[in-house]
Amino acid sequence: MALEHAILVSLLEQPGSGYELARRFERSIGRFWTATHQQIYHVLKRMETDGWVTAEAIGQGGRPDKRSYSVAATGRAVLTTWLRAPVQPEAVRHELAVKIRGAAFDDADGRAALITEVERYRATHESTLERYLTGERRDFPGTGPLDTRQRLQHVVLRGGIAYERMVLDWLDDVLATLRGLDR
Amino acid sequence: MALEHAILVSLLEQPGSGYELARRFERSIGRFWTATHQQIYHVLKRMETDGWVTAEAIGQGGRPDKRSYSVAATGRAVLTTWLRAPVQPEAVRHELAVKIRGAAFDDADGRAALITEVERYRATHESTLERYLTGERRDFPGTGPLDTRQRLQHVVLRGGIAYERMVLDWLDDVLATLRGLDR
DNA sequence: CGTTGCTATGCAACGAGTTGCATAGCAGGA
DNA sequence: TCCTGCTATGCAACTCGTTGCATAGCAACG
Numbered sequence: 068m069a070l071e072h073a074i075l076v077s078l079l080e081q082p083g084s085g086y087e088l089a090r091r092f093e094r095s096i097g098r099f100w101t102a103t104h105q106q107i108y109h110v111l112k113r114m115e116t117d118g119w120v121t122a123e124a125i126g127q128g129g130r131p132d133k134r135s136y137s138v139a140a141t142g143r144a145v146l147t148t149w150l151r152a153p154v155q156p157e158a159v160r161h162e163l164a165v166k167i168r169g170a171a172f173d174d175a176d177g178r179a180a181l182i183t184e185v186e187r188y189r190a191t192h193e194s195t196l197e198r199y200l201t202g203e204r205r206d207f208p209g210t211g212p213l214d215t216r217q218r219l220q221h222v223v224l225r226g227g228i229a230y231e232r233m234v235l236d237w238l239d240d241v242l243a244t245l246r247g248l249d250r
Numbered sequence: 251m252a253l254e255h256a257i258l259v260s261l262l263e264q265p266g267s268g269y270e271l272a273r274r275f276e277r278s279i280g281r282f283w284t285a286t287h288q289q290i291y292h293v294l295k296r297m298e299t300d301g302w303v304t305a306e307a308i309g310q311g312g313r314p315d316k317r318s319y320s321v322a323a324t325g326r327a328v329l330t331t332w333l334r335a336p337v338q339p340e341a342v343r344h345e346l347a348v349k350i351r352g353a354a355f356d357d358a359d360g361r362a363a364l365i366t367e368v369e370r371y372r373a374t375h376e377s378t379l380e381r382y383l384t385g386e387r388r389d390f391p392g393t394g395p396l397d398t399r400q401r402l403q404h405v406v407l408r409g410g411i412a413y414e415r416m417v418l419d420w421l422d423d424v425l426a427t428l429r430g431l432d433r
Numbered sequence: 434c435g436t437t438g439c440t441a442t443g444c445a446a447c448g449a450g451t452t453g454c455a456t457a458g459c460a461g462g463a
Numbered sequence: 464t465c466c467t468g469c470t471a472t473g474c475a476a477c478t479c480g481t482t483g484c485a486t487a488g489c490a491a492c493g
Contacts, residue, residue, distance in 0.1 A: 069345055070479085076352040086441050099347035106480055108442065133441065143355070150356050151363045154346050154371050158450095162252055163337050164282035164406045169259040171399040172326070173333050180334045188337050215431055216354040222427040223347045226420045233416040237409045244405040248398055253449085269471050289450060291473065316471065341480095 069155075070110050071119070073100040075138055075146045078120060080216070082137040085111050098199075098227050111136060119145055163188065167241060175249040182245050189238040196231035199224060252338075253293050254302070256283040258321055258329045261303060263399070265320040268294050281382075281410050294319060302328055346371065350424060358432040365428050372421040379414035382407060 077088060077096050088111070089104035091097070114120045119142035125133045138146075163185070170178050207213070207221050260271060260279050271294070272287035274280070297303045302325030308316045321329075346368070353361050390396070390404050 069343075069348065072352065073348045076348055076355070079355045080351075084441075089441095096348075097342075099342055099344035101341045101343070103481065104441090105443085105482085109480090112443095146352060147356055147360060150349055150352050150360055151367075154349065154367055156374070157343065157345065158284045159280075159282055160252075160284070160340065161282035162340065164409060165252065165256045165259055165279075166333055166337065167402050167406050168263075168399075169255065169329060169333050171402050172259070172262045173330055177330060177333055184334075184337055191339070218427055218431065219350050219354050222424055223350050225423060226347060229416050229420050233412050237412050240408060241405055244401055248401065267471075268473095272471095286451065287471090288452085288473085291471095292450090295473095 069149075070100070070102055070106060071114060072146060072149050073102070074107065074110060074114065075119070075142050078136055078138045079143075079146075082135055084125075084133045084135050086133070088136075099223065114142065117141070167245075170245070178245055178249060182242065185238060185241055185245065189235065189242075192231055192234050192238070196228065196235065199228045199231060203228065252332075253283070253285055253289060254297060255329060255332050256285070257290065257293060257297065258302065258325050261319055261321045262326075262329075265318055267308075267316045267318050269316070271319075282406065297325065300324070350428075353428070361428055361432060365425065368421060368424055368428065372418065372425075375414055375417050375421070379411065379418065382411045382414060386411065 073092075073096060074088060077083075077091055083091070085104065085108045089102070089107050092100070092102045092107065111120065115122055115136070118139055120136045121139050122134045122136050125135055166181060166184075170181050173181075203221075203224055207217070207224075213221065256275075256279060257271060260266075260274055266274070268287065268291045271290050272285070275283070275285045275290065294303065298305055298319070301322055303319045304322050305317045305319050308318055349364060349367075353364050356364075386404075386407055390400070390407075396404065
């Protein structure tokens, strides 16, 4: 429903091929909107048919052609309309929370396994936070004024950083709680 | 893939009908796993066929029968296996973040509309936080010891509270940033 | 020289989840 | 009395998204 719009924003920031978009979704955009390359190719095809984007084939010698996409006037209009529409409430899916409540119906062994899992999970969030902070130091060193686009990118990144810090604090709380149960 | 497990946890906490489950998903469980009544009825049927849950028909005079579900031994075993499996990384879908980055490609009018939207969005999160805090005061007043289930429910609720507080802080940051652009 | 991995795109099949609609009786308010 | 809303379940059609697989050439490593 909204992958189209995430793609439009990404292509406005920088035109590119489906493959390049897929890589951006693994990095920058993927912080707040995930998508596989399949889904991206599929949606790009439809967007091209509907005239939201235009494609330019770029030959590259031996390799298969690259199709570089840019946003067309129709796509820009669609995006503007969407931007002014109400924000839909997010569909929350937090598997770990389900597991924690489920741990009440498992034994001490199961809870020990969950503690190990939470520690592993915590480590991935810790490295995510590191990555965000590295990116922030690189892109927003605080020297010189920022334009509109950069200021908006920065505030979204700050959201990601705040989220990761909150998660890490909560996971410490979870670990302390789990460890306090079987003792 | 994991709605089954959320249902199993909810039914272990308290057996009930599809309708009752749907209402729980609007309230308690829905904090970290959303589902419509359609999806719940569908999955319950399959779980019954697979022997994960058993249903008991409860006649209610004139009204259609209620089918109250309980977790069977197979279902408990399935849940235990799942609880010990690695936690899958969450698929993030944060529409507002896409809109904020997209606002760089809209004009001042569009950004003014976005500010209004963010304010409305902020108000819904504020009332969500209020609801959580009210529930916390009611269910965990701090008098007397808690059993395992309650302690786990409380730590999940604390996660929800921390999340809402983080969101509110971030939305203030977003509003300040948006207001700083066109001035 | 073979294996691995990267760029680059795509099909086919499936599973997950939403939306609209339908039924049916009861309770309560305008 | 009519309308709204709640309990209680379900079908049908659709969209969204994932998974597995396939192709194809090139570069780098051992």
